[in-house]
Amino acid sequence: MVAALREARHVVVLTGAGVSAESGVPTFRDAQTGLWARYDATALATPDAFRADPALVWGWYEWRRAAMMRAAPNPAHHAIAALAKQVPALTVITQNVDDLHERAGSAGVVHLHGRLMQPRCFQCGTPWRYPVGIPDEPEGGRRVTPPDCPRCASPIRPGVVWFGEGLPADEWQSALAAAAGCDLMLAIGTSAMVYPAAELPQIAVNTGALLVQINPQSTSLDGIAHWNLPGAAGITLPALLHTAFADGMNE
Ligand code: APR
Numbered sequence: 458m459v460a461a462l463r464e465a466r467h468v469v470v471l472t473g474a475g476v477s478a479e480s481g482v483p484t485f486r487d488a489q490t491g492l493w494a495r496y497d498a499t500a501l502a503t504p505d506a507f508r509a510d511p512a513l514v515w516g517w518y519e520w521r522r523a524a525m526m527r528a529a530p531n532p533a534h535h536a537i538a539a540l541a542k543q544v545p546a547l548t549v550i551t552q553n554v555d556d557l558h559e560r561a562g563s564a565g566v567v568h569l570h571g572r573l574m575q576p577r578c579f580q581c582g583t584p585w586r587y588p589v590g591i592p593d594e595p596e597g598g599r600r601v602t603p604p605d606c607p608r609c610a611s612p613i614r615p616g617v618v619w620f621g622e623g624l625p626a627d628e629w630q631s632a633l634a635a636a637a638g639c640d641l642m643l644a645i646g647t648s649a650m651v652y653p654a655a656e657l658p659q660i661a662v663n664t665g666a667l668l669v670q671i672n673p674q675s676t677s678l679d680g681i682a683h684w685n686l687p688g689a690a691g692i693t694l695p696a697l698l699h700t701a702f703a704d705g706m707n708e
């Protein structure tokens with residue numbers, strides 16, 4: 458595996474919520490702690506939910522935004538950012554809506570499921586900017602009326618992709634091209650249960666890439682990965698990359 462990493466011409470890193478877990482940002486499907494184990498996705502993460510009760514949805518995402526703003530990138534995010542200097546080409550594709558990859562120094566990150574820090578009008582799509590500061594929200598949020606769009610007065614919505622919505626077309630096309638064109642993919646911290654993002658590792662393998670999975674749990678990728686590293690991303694990934702690139706990773 459180390460030789461494969463050293464020889465790779467184009468590496469793709471595909472991350473899920475697990476890469477941010479060690480930053481204190483909850484995942485979705487971990488037992489007990491996962492967001493969908495504690496909150497109702499159908500009442501919080503669909504367009505109909507927002508239409509039915511915009512204040513409930515906006516308030517919940519304000520709580521999540523506060524948690525993300527208080528979080529810091531962990532060693533996995535930093536190792537991914539440093540990897541860009543060690544390989545000829547690196548594409549970071551994330552399902553996460555936080556900005557921890559960017560805050561660790563990764564550039565050009567492909568956000569398949571949107572970016573919480575980029576809210577927009579629910580109706581006309583006009584971008585909106587959060588006020589300065591971290592909202593002070595209780596666990597799970599509270600009902601907070603969303604701001605109105607300055608152009609059409611419709612409610613502003615979180616900049617994330619909800620269940621039942623399509624992925625941003627440009628992001629998806631970039632992800633498809635990278636998955637089909639890479640020679641090694643690192644799938645880190647994803648349960649690989651949500652499509653179409655979960656197709657990307659299979660596309661990579663089908664087009665000849667080697668697949669490395671980093672996840673403490675078993676997933677559907679176990680059977681197609683060439684290497685399964687059952688560890689926490691913040692420990693396993695820096696160790697792997699230091700082994701492959703030695704001092705280069707200390708920059
Ligand atoms: N290091 C690596 N992996 C971890 C860690 C860790 N420290 N902690 C947890 N994991 C793994 C879990 O074992 C799990 O397989 O991260 C994975 C997280 O899976 P999910 O919670 O399902 O998150 P994700 O795969 O990103 O979900 C995909 O589902 O609800 C939607 O839009 C949401 O983008 C999200 C999508």
Ligand code: ZN
Binds near residue numbers: 581
């Ligand atoms: Zn509008």
